[in-house]
Amino acid sequence: MGAHGMILFGHGARDARWAEPFERLAAKLAAARGDSGPVGLAFLELMTPDLPAAVAAQVAAGCDTITVIPVFFGQGGHVRRDLPQIVAQCETAHPGVRIRCAGAVGEDDAVLDAVVRYCLETGAA
Template sequence: MGKHGMILFGHGARDARWKEPFARLAAKLAAARGDAGPVGLAFLELMTPDLPTAVAAQAAAGCESILVVPVFFGQGGHVRRDLPEIVARCQAAHPEVRLRCAGAVGEDDAVLDAVVRYCLAAEAAPD
């Protein structure tokens, strides 16, 4: 059975520190997935790698399928318009790999529930 990669896709920013929580998330996800396949990061702009580079790396590593997970809070224009275009280009470049996209993480109720818990804990924390 082949490897199944996963790529966390974020917007990107000029400040390198912006990437830190994404790197922590990728590390936690990789640990949770074990040997299922690689977990990578990709960015729309301002940071590297971009999605075509990340997909190419996982394809070269032998992944037979790759799930792209937009780490966006909502389904804005980047997720609805830009991401499908980029994924289509990646699919054309790697027809042997099955590419899929998840919805934006912020659209999931479990993620929203986690944010609610965070907000309540922050409110209850001492100054």
């Protein structure tokens, strides 16, 4: 049985600094997971790696299961339409690998609660 990888999937931007919080999130997730499997980043556009390259890297590292986590606030067209198409391409390219997509992080109540706490703390400062 191979490793279980995780890929944080974001939109991407022209300004490289835009990726900094995603890189910090990936590092925190990797530290929290320990030896459970690799954590990677992938972007829809304007930045690299794209999702097919990130999946290929995790497959090369021995992953047979990969969870893609869209780091989007909502289930817009990129998450509902573009992401499933890209995942289907990845599944075709790696037929022995199970690729699962989580919902957009902003759809989760725990994430929204964390944002509310941040807003309250920021407003109190």
